[in-house]
Amino acid sequence: MPAEQLRETAEAIVGNIERVIEGKPAIVRLALAVLLAEGHLLIEDVPGVGKTKLAKALARSIDCSVRRIQFTPDLLPSDVTGVSVYNQENRDFEFKPGAVFANLVVGDEINRASPKTQSALLECMEERQVTVDGTTFRLQTPFMVIATQNPIEMEGTYPLPEAQRDRFTARIAMGYPSPDAELTMLDLHGAGDPLDELSPVSDADTIRRLIATVRRVHVSEPLKQYAVDIVATTRQSPDLRLGASPRAGLQLLRTARAVAALEGRDYVTPDDLQALVVPVLAHRVIPTPEAQLARRTTDAIVADLVRRIPVPGARPGDGRGHWQG
Template sequence: MAALAVQFQQRFHALAGNIERVIRGKRETIELALITLFSEGHLLIEDVPGTGKTTLARSLAASIEADLRRIQFTPDLLPSDITGVSIFNQSNQKFEFHQGPVFAHIVLADEINRASPKTQAALLEVMEERRVTVDAEPHPVPRPFMVVATQNPVDMDGTYPLPEAQLDRFLMCVSVGYPDHASEVEVLKGMPTGPQVERLPLIARAADVGGMIDFATRIHVADSIYDYVVAVVSATRRSPEVRLGASPRASLALLRACRVKAAAAGRHFVIPEDVKALAAPVLAHRLILTPEAEMRDRTAAAIVAETLAATPGPQALATV
């Protein structure tokens, strides 16, 4: 088990290093995206234009030889434009299903908050069940399957905020952010001959990714860690500044992500630091703050950090 964890670690960091050739100076964000992939989760990237949101998704797909489909969300986009549609074939007098762009390993949902709620809801089933049902007929999507959605938090005109049910289906929400000075200088020096997405070498194949996903599910979790995860998540529901706390789905998501982070560190067991490192990106976007907290410019990430500080660690829990 330990040897397999080391192999996982080596391939994980090889993937992160490969993507970092294009996305300079954002190692933490890249690793969070990879943790989401190996947790079989979905990623929401909320950031201003031009910071590399789309490039991150393309680099990830290129590194694992994944089929990438991009959907530009607009107000006139229909659910069938995403999932596909059944078309009547005159030659055999039968309806035939024509797959939509959601049938890919990685689906880039660009500016997801610009589509209508009805179109946004078309992703709910496939994100949770990994299949699309059309005319009562289920159609499974390939494995691995990951939705990478982007949204611009600045230009909010003509947008439809994602409902809580859909936010809860994103395992993580991250921000790429602006590069530091040195990284931005390197980007300028490398253009137009520097590393590009199309030139990235292949690090792993889809079958390799599937094997890494399966291995991560076997990472050991002690009873005290289970208690700690539930304690942290349930504490968000009791915060006076939170109107809607994290759901049990958040507990499952946090645990899956912690298993992958442990494997990425070459360990075959989860430690409390894994929970602390991933709590904010996994939980913060699921919290709905009270109007009073928002007026005081409180952030969900700050509340998660305070919750972690106030929650006893596994050792303390074991002695209670």
């Protein structure tokens, strides 16, 4: 797909979502970038700030199959993946697909389910397949899990296991809207839900072509080394007892390709990587007890580490880089 067509389609999707989510353009674009990077998105924040609305708006902007899972303490893994049921007529077992068999899966309040049920998504998210009773079923393409969660200190929540967090390409926080955006929300949402009037502006076939275009975005060798340096630095930090995984570096590059494509470029710059370091890496690392006592967040630790790494193409004394290609 030509770069101009990709950008037009992306702007149409972003504009559609912004009819529902006011004042959050960077978050909306990052959500779309994760989709085009073939990743999964974790939206974390307090109740009532629009986490589920963002997930639903993205799903409704694309004409494809969408399933929603409301995670609760009594949700079973088979509710997510599916189950084999005995058919009396055929006298054989037949597979009944679970909610994960869709292009976009919206998981609401994922950390209110037990760790056993949360783990049912591990194979789906990484290998895009489901194995039930020894039989493997492939999932559709595109496939994206958009999960929302409340802060873990809230009542009735379970922390996501490290392996689960590592499968989410990025984590974002909605934050409270600005006073102007909140006022606009009262005007637009007061008489009804704008989600009800949202129509698709793209489809699954188009998204597949967009993904293929994103895969061809160029990443130079110095930038690949820069990504490796960023990930390696998290493993050496005295403030972190668990650094970022190799999967984290791979997803950092994939998302940077998508961000570059959304901006109409066919190459990635250091700025693309730097802008993505916190949303892509911070949720994967674990701080030391000392860092927790000092109230240092993983966002702050990761952002501080990146500032110390030399940028490819930087001139001495710049502090930042002038990209040399």
